[in-house]
Amino acid sequence: MSKTQILLTQPGGVARGRLLHEFGLSRRMLADAVIAGEIRRIRNGVFASPSADPWIVTAAGHGGALTCSAALRRHGIWVLQSDRSPHVWLGTHGRVHHDRCSCVGHFFSGRTTLGLADVEDALVHLHMCQGEEAFFTSLESALASRQLNASGRARARSRMPVSARWLVDLARTDAGSGAESLLWLRLHPLGIRLESQVEIPGVGRVDFVIGGRLILEIDGVESHSGREAWHRDLRRDALASGLGYETLRISYRMLVEEWSVVESAVIGAVVRAQA
Ligand SMILES: [Zn+2]
Numbered sequence: 001m002s003k004t005q006i007l008l009t010q011p012g013g014v015a016r017g018r019l020l021h022e023f024g025l026s027r028r029m030l031a032d033a034v035i036a037g038e039i040r041r042i043r044n045g046v047f048a049s050p051s052a053d054p055w056i057v058t059a060a061g062h063g064g065a066l067t068c069s070a071a072l073r074r075h076g077i078w079v080l081q082s083d084r085s086p087h088v089w090l091g092t093h094g095r096v097h098h099d100r101c102s103c104v105g106h107f108f109s110g111r112t113t114l115g116l117a118d119v120e121d122a123l124v125h126l127h128m129c130q131g132e133e134a135f136f137t138s139l140e141s142a143l144a145s146r147q148l149n150a151s152g153r154a155r156a157r158s159r160m161p162v163s164a165r166w167l168v169d170l171a172r173t174d175a176g177s178g179a180e181s182l183l184w185l186r187l188h189p190l191g192i193r194l195e196s197q198v199e200i201p202g203v204g205r206v207d208f209v210i211g212g213r214l215i216l217e218i219d220g221v222e223s224h225s226g227r228e229a230w231h232r233d234l235r236r237d238a239l240a241s242g243l244g245y246e247t248l249r250i251s252y253r254m255l256v257e258e259w260s261v262v263e264s265a266v267i268g269a270v271v272r273a274q275a
């Protein structure tokens with residue numbers, strides 16, 4: 001196996017020279033590989049494959065691991081908000097040497113990794129960094145994609161502040177989308193029932209049914225690209241109305257940025273349905 005191939009098997013394509021020595025690569029061999037351009041030295045004793053992700057290289061260059069949203073994204077997990085710059089986990093005693101660098105340093109406790117934080121660590125950090133909604137939506141995505149198993153979930157829960165553990169208990173393992181997780185979290189305190197991907201005979205599959213009578217559809221710009229799609233939606237709404245449903249169409253942006261508008265529309269419709 002070449003040096004590059006060994007590096008590519010490490011999380012994020014970065015590794016300490018110490019680890020590479022264990023694979024039988026001497027200092028001399030590493031130095032030669034750097035000169036040959038097969039690997040990059042990113043700081044003393046830390047190496048990266050040429051194709052390593054730039055943010056992971058930045059984190060490793062600080063002696064830490066990329067964490068929070070950006071790390072979760074790289075694990076294929078849905079995130080509510082993307083980080084604008086790398087958030088780097090440096091451990092309790094880490095020291096940062098920034099050189100015109102815009103990273104965010106996190107001095108959270110735990111056994112730090114190099115390069116890319118694992119899913120469990122990144123989730124715990126995300127809660128501390130961005131709060132409940134960001135944490136909950138990514139947690140449900142990690143559970144649904146089987147990137148966090150039951151024992152990882154229990155460990156993450158024990159690392160959370162007691163006041164935040166209810167979020168872990170509320171999380172399901174079959175959430176279909178980030179929008180669904182967000183709705184689930186926000187409607188839960190109101191005691192309003194949420195069903196997703198509901199098949200309504202004569203109408204078809206709808207995104208959500210709230211309180212048994214309100215159809216909520218989250219429309220992207222692309223879903224209204226044609227007259228045909230627009231016509232089909234109007235027709236579906238009319239058919240649903242004939243069956244006693246109300247339909248509320250919102251954009252993903254409204255869900256995230258204008259929750260008070262969506263919330264009062266949902267509550268109004270639920271109250272009307274009960275009248
Ligand atoms: Zn920095």
Ligand SMILES: [Zn+2]
Nearest residue numbers: 068087106129
């Ligand atoms: Zn962060």
